[in-house]
Amino acid sequence: MSIKDNLHTIKNSLPNHVELIAVSKTKPNSAILEAYNAGQRAFGENKIQEMAEKHEFLPKDIEWHMIGHLQSNKIKYMASFVHLIHGVDSLKKLQEINKQAFKHHRTINCLLQLKIASETTKFGMSIPEIETLLNSEELKNLKNIQITGFMGMASFTDNINIIRTEFKSLKTASNLLKKYIAFNFNPKTFSMGMSGDYQIAIEEGSTMVRVGSAIFGIRNYT
Template sequence: MSIKENLKKVKEETSPNITLVAVSKTKPVSDIIEAYDAGQVDFGENKAQELQKKQPELPDDIRWHMIGHMQRNKVKYIAPFVHMIHAVDSYKLAKEIQKQAAKNDRVIDCLLQFHIAEESTKFGFSKDEFFEVMQENNLLELKNIRFRGVMGMATFTEEQDQIRREFRHLKQIFDQIKDQFGPEFDQISMGMSQDYKIAIEEGATIIRVGSSIFGARNY
């Protein structure tokens, strides 16, 4: 099936109030254009320099999502244009985003990443770590960041009950902390090609889908 047909299929399995981020990492600009021409505007990359390289070659109204682990020294490459940073997993990173957003006279939408998987390779706050950070530092003082919600990645496993349990855990964290941030804190980014249907059932508002749209990754 073509990228256009794949996109249509995924969109039919979601609802209009869910943001579909087409994960275009490792994909050529021509693939992104094909998806864009089919009406897709939200695209996700996991490397800041790849995102910085692609952005000038593509339409200005694309909303770029930085979905990968974010190194502090790379924030400056995407701060001028990024739509949303999904993986804020430390106060130091948040401070750097604040600094670079202020330099560019922007307010950048961000999500707090939580570690919900049973795999140790995933990044993100534990719930306890997050509450420690909030006690020591007021994230709401970072005026050039708008915290919009939470993000998490489930364990890469065939065990659907485990995936569901992990997504449910992220939704519980969201419910516990949302009142600290106010009404704009309304997004839950979870679910990828292999598990987005479960994520939607468990409350996802943003899903990050790559291979189901673009096919297997190019390395």
């Protein structure tokens, strides 16, 4: 099927409260434009410089989501336009995002990444680490960020029970952390689920899914 057909199939399967992020990493501008012309506006990239290059040449009403592991020294390249940063895993990175957002007179939305997978290759914070962050005086000084929810990545496995348990743990953790709601922390977004497991993620409370290969086809690796 075409990108347009794939998008329509996936969107028709999603509940109204779930937002679709089309993961366009490594894909050419032409593929993104095909999805854009089919009505998609939210796209996810995992490399800041690649996203910045695409932003320069593609329609300006696209909402760009940074979904990859975040490098603090590159935040400045996307601070003027990024819509949502997934996967923030430290106070230091929030401080840098706040610094760069201030320079552009913006408030940048962020998700805290909770480590829900047992794989050592997955990034993220533990619940105690997030509690320490949310309790910190340093966080209270960050006026140009808004923590809007949490992100998690399940283990790469065919075991559906493991995947479901890991997704469930993110929603459970988020319920525990809601007591820390503040002016810059109001968690309503739960970003979990990709091409192979997004339906399970939705069943376990996801409100945002990151789908790439099911829309654009097999990933092009460089």
